[in-house]
Amino acid sequence: MTQSWRFSALADRHRAMGSNLEDWSGMGTAWSYDKDQKEEYLAIRTKAGFMDVSGLKKVHVVGPHAFHVIDRATTRNADKIKPGRSSYATMLNDEGKFIDDCVIYRTGPNAYMVVHGAGQGHEQLTMAAMGRDVDIRFDDNLHDISLQGPMAVDFLEKQGVPGIRDLAYFSHVQTMLWDKPVMISRTGYTGERGYEIFCRAQDAVAIWDGLVEHGAPMGIIPTRFTTLDWLRAESYLLFYPYDNSDQYPFEDEKAGDTLWELGLDFTVSKGKTGFRGAEEHYRLKGKERFKIYGVKLEGTTPAEEGAALMKDGNQVGVVTIGMYSSLNKHNVGIARMPVDCAVDGTAMVVKNADGEIPCVAHSMPFYDPDKKRRTAKG
Numbered sequence: 001m002t003q004s005w006r007f008s009a010l011a012d013r014h015r016a017m018g019s020n021l022e023d024w025s026g027m028g029t030a031w032s033y034d035k036d037q038k039e040e041y042l043a044i045r046t047k048a049g050f051m052d053v054s055g056l057k058k059v060h061v062v063g064p065h066a067f068h069v070i071d072r073a074t075t076r077n078a079d080k081i082k083p084g085r086s087s088y089a090t091m092l093n094d095e096g097k098f099i100d101d102c103v104i105y106r107t108g109p110n111a112y113m114v115v116h117g118a119g120q121g122h123e124q125l126t127m128a129a130m131g132r133d134v135d136i137r138f139d140d141n142l143h144d145i146s147l148q149g150p151m152a153v154d155f156l157e158k159q160g161v162p163g164i165r166d167l168a169y170f171s172h173v174q175t176m177l178w179d180k181p182v183m184i185s186r187t188g189y190t191g192e193r194g195y196e197i198f199c200r201a202q203d204a205v206a207i208w209d210g211l212v213e214h215g216a217p218m219g220i221i222p223t224r225f226t227t228l229d230w231l232r233a234e235s236y237l238l239f240y241p242y243d244n245s246d247q248y249p250f251e252d253e254k255a256g257d258t259l260w261e262l263g264l265d266f267t268v269s270k271g272k273t274g275f276r277g278a279e280e281h282y283r284l285k286g287k288e289r290f291k292i293y294g295v296k297l298e299g300t301t302p303a304e305e306g307a308a309l310m311k312d313g314n315q316v317g318v319v320t321i322g323m324y325s326s327l328n329k330h331n332v333g334i335a336r337m338p339v340d341c342a343v344d345g346t347a348m349v350v351k352n353a354d355g356e357i358p359c360v361a362h363s364m365p366f367y368d369p370d371k372k373r374r375t376a377k378g
Contacts, residue, residue, distance in 0.1 A: 004028045006140055008054045009204040017222065025118040027055040031226045040223035041230045044190055045327055048149030049223040050211050058142045059122050061112045063134035070104060070112050072276060073128040077269035081106040086170045086187060090259060090267040091124045096280025097256030098264065099124065100240060103187055105172055119240050143204040147211065148194030150373065151218055156195060159214060169375045178210045189228055191235025191367055193376050233323040234332050236364035238262060243292060243320040243334060258284045262292050291342035294364040297331040297350055297357045300324045308351040309335050316341060319350055332366045
C-alpha cells in the first residue's frame with residue numbers, strides 16, 4: 001500500500017474482507033475484497049449495497065463570508081442552495097479548466113460543507129477564503145458510508161429513520177441511526193436511489209456493523225470502492241483524474257479539460273459570473289478539442305481501461321472505463337474522442353491488448369437515461 005496519511009476507522013473491517021487498502025486521496029481504501037465483484041454490482045442494482053467512501057474530503061466553510069467563498073470557488077450560485085439542500089458543482093483554475101468536482105451541502109445560514117475527491121478542492125476553497133471573515137476546516141473525523149440501491153430507503157425506514165421516504169433528491173437531514181448522531185444525505189455515485197451516512201469516526205464501526213447485521217436479511221451487502229467503476233460506466237459519472245487529461249495527456253499542451261469537453265457545463269448556474277476561471281470558461285465554448293462520449297461494444301468482452309479507440313486504422317481516442325453488464329445485457333464504456341466522432345452511430349474499434357472489438361459511439365447514460373431511479377419519490 002502507498003504510504004497514507006489519512007486513516008479510516010473501518011480499516012480493520014476492510015482487511016478482514018481481504019482488502020490490502022490501496023491509497024486513494026491519501027486514505028487506505030478498499031479497492032478489493034475476497035469475493036466476487038459481480039455480486040456487489042448486482043446487489044446495488046437490484047437490492048442495495050454499502051461502501052466506505054470516507055476518502056472523500058469534507059471541508060466546512062463557516063462564517064459571515066461563507067457564501068462569498070463558495071460563490072468564488074465553485075460554479076454554483078451558493079445562495080440558491082437552501083439549508084438542508086445540496087448541489088453538485090465543479091471548480092476551475094484561472095485558465096477555465098476543470099480541477100475538481102464536489103457536492104456543496106448547505107448546513108445553515110452561514111455554513112456549508114463541501115465534499116470533494118482527489119482534486120484541488122480544499123486548496124481552491126482556502127484560496128477563496130483569503131481576507132474573508134470565514135473559517136475553513138478540513139474534517140477528517142467525519143466518515144462517509146454510502147448506502148446505495150433500490151432497497152436503501154426500505155432499509156432505513158425499517159431502522160426507524162423518521163421521514164426518510166420524504167427526503168428529496170439532493171437533500172439531507174440531521175438525525176439518529178442506532179442511537180448515533182448522523183447526517184443522512186440523498187446523494188450517491190451509482191445511478192441508483194441512495195443515501196450517504198455521515199458519522200463520527202468513533203461511531204463508524206458500530207454503524208458499519210449495524211448495516212452488515214440488519215442488511216443481510218434483505219440481501220444488502222458491503223461492497224468495495226472500485227465497484228463504483230462498474231456503476232459509473234453505465235451511469236455517466238466521471239471520476240477525476242481517471243477520465244481526464246491528467247491521466248491521458250495531450251501531446252502538445254499541458255493537462256486541463258474544459259467543462260464543455262467533459263459535458264459538465266450544466267454545473268454552471270445560469271448566468272453566473274465571478275467564479276474563478278469564469279471568463280475563460282465562457283470564451284472556450286465551441287472550442288472543444290475532444291468530447292467525453294459513450295461507446296457501445298459488440299460481444300461481452302469489456303474495453304480495458306486506457307484501451308485505444310480506433311477509426312479507419314488510426315487511434316482517435318481512448319476508453320477511460322468499460323464494463324459488461326450481465327444484468328442489463330450491454331457492453332459499454334466512457335471515452336475521450338474527437339468532436340466529430342461524438343455522434344450516435346459513429347463506427348469505431350476498441351483495441352484491447354489481446355484483440356479488437358467493434359463499437360459505435362453512443363450517448364450517455366446507458367442505464368436509466370431519464371434518471372428516474374435516483375430521483376424517485378416515496
